[in-house]
Amino acid sequence: MIFNHQALANRHILVTGATGGIGWETAKIVAQMGAKLTVTGRDKEKLNKLKAELMNLMDPDRLYLYAADLTDAHEREQLVATAEAHLGGIDGLVNSAGVAGGRHVEELDQEFLEHLMNINYTSTVMLTQLVYRRMMESGRGDIVNLASLSGLRGTTGNTAYAASKFAVVGWTQSMALEAIEYGVRVNAVCPGYVDTEMARRSIRRKAERQGISMEQAMEEAQSGIPSNRLSTPQEVAQTIAFLLTDAAPNIVGESVKISGGSVMR
16 A cells, blocks of 8 residues: 555545456555545445455445446436435546457447447446536546556457547546646546456457467467566556545646556657
8 A cells, every 4th residue: 555544535536347356446545545435336246345345444434335337327316416415525536437348340230339338438428427517516526537558559359449448538638628627637547458357358358269278368468568467456546546636736638558568658
């Protein structure tokens, strides 16, 4: 733990996708920084497991869990309304919810495209809008969107996912210019392969497409990174947490890369 235990004291942070590897670790780090914390995800069982870990790190009165499908407008509205009723206005938002989806162009269909774009982009924007309106009124706030290196450059067999993450990066930059006028900072974090179950599923699909073993595919993934390893969820979470703090007051509209040296620009 590299942060001061009061770095986010009394700030209400909402973390979406908290049942995924990066969201999970972000919630744990934020909990140790003095924040009031709302966590959400679709899997109630995983949320309860996360709750058990968080209860060892923070006062239970400062924690609120809400299982929600963020593609549903009513559930988005209920999440924000009940979170604010329990813990007060939301000061920081971490948009970590998302899904992967690697396909070649000839394999795409409209249903797949719309599903992936809805989860990774559209529902994220609409949830942020609800939180942002209140931040505008208070004159401060911090928003961190989980994008990807795939939002900065294309790769083979990754057209739909890359498009959704390019959308997140473009939206982050445009919104940041609007939001800073109200004292609200908006940034994105762009990791490459992170050692999570979602990344391992992606590497496994790549192995199947290429007709190689999972071990070979993992070696290829790591050998393509100058640091010769995948990033950890904790590393990404620490970067997200940093962007929520007062230590990053003039970082606005950035896409912070965590690439192990594989993408430099």
